[in-house]
Amino acid sequence: MDLAAKQSRQSERRQEREAQILKAAEKVFAEAGFGGATMQLIADMANLPKANLHYYFPTKEALYRQVVQNIFQFWLRAADVFDSAASPAEGIGAYIDAKMEISRRHAAGSKVWASEVMHGAPVIQDTLESELAEWTEDRIKVIRQWIDQGMMNDINPRHLLYMLWATTQHYADFSHQIETLNGGKPLDNAAWEAAKTSIKQIILTGIGALPSPPET
Amino acid sequence: MDLAAKQSRQSERRQEREAQILKAAEKVFAEAGFGGATMQLIADMANLPKANLHYYFPTKEALYRQVVQNIFQFWLRAADVFDSAASPAEGIGAYIDAKMEISRRHAAGSKVWASEVMHGAPVIQDTLESELAEWTEDRIKVIRQWIDQGMMNDINPRHLLYMLWATTQHYADFSHQIETLNGGKPLDNAAWEAAKTSIKQIILTGIGALPSPPET
DNA sequence: CGTAAACCTGACCATATGGTCAGAAACCGT
């Protein structure tokens, strides 16, 4: 076996362990917040001795930073469906679906992200200022085009985006509240469908992106 | 001076101090989360020695509990505008205005509330199950009536409520992100107006509560 | 095998933090 293969297998091993730790960390950070999370809790969740965490991540903050960065990348990628769409109904509809799927499958990550931003984005302020700002401007341009082409009403694109973020992330960030109001049980498939349908119906109708408003 | 007057002045004094502490605590909890907040930080923020806090609130958790309870009551009261309204456009419009005002004036409180719920509502689970559940059911009934009377489209009332909460609270909970995307400055009056207008336009149009969709 | 590198871990340490307490200070009616 040559050097490349060896390094590859080693780094593979390392990546697996790191992923294992990151997954546990994400969960614990989501449940307890950065301040409430302890390395011991994360270690237990990952079934590793605490000292081992420090072999892979020098400090709690480094571990947290990695978790947040990963989430952010994941979050941004959900917007791929946005640009290639021919119409606002299609693009925004697909974006809502994608973000709702993230809210459902990656609630922990969403919570960590929300927590980070709520507390002033101490670790991803840079990313926020560069990548997120750029991303947002691009999407605003797309929406403006749709408006100019008469495909939707003249809505403030920025606030429309905020509305999309808010509404979809709500189902992850406030999942506990939603579960409580759902009799203490998580939403089932039908309820998630109802949520997606309701959101799309209200927003797409609201921005005038549907041929005719549903009269059901 | 009689006994009643004396007790009144004392309790007045006590309430003032408690309010002072609670205000500082709300700010610190919002900025740092429960785990990241320290009694020392709160004490500094309130310009009091740490030991004094423990004279008024026995434990950090008791102080936190009080903060959260206060916010919740404040939050619920915003819905008074909801019921007395004659139409969905009026009721929901006023509700959006009220909640946006809270988001603007009491961002810290909103963040504490969001944080509490996100971490599984460890201290207000009871209230959530009783008061919030009841409140929600009542509002759902009101919305259902509007639908039955043909004043708006047939929208799932529960998800409409979630959308209202999500969208309005977003401006408080993610105020940092919004500021960052606003060039690092808080939204000015015009921007807040634009936000309120956009939200109302999309949602009220989206649920078919406006006579005719704006064609501006 | 041998050995060097990577990986793992129990035991340990320094510090930060929630909370206590004895006693000082301020308040208040008489």
Added chain:
DNA sequence: ACGGTTTCTGACCATATGGTCAGGTTTACG
């Protein structure tokens, strides 16, 4: 001015937690 009550506070303590480290174990490969 006095005594009792409430309010305040510096000094202190026990504990939890992030982080370290010396030494052990495993892996990779000639």
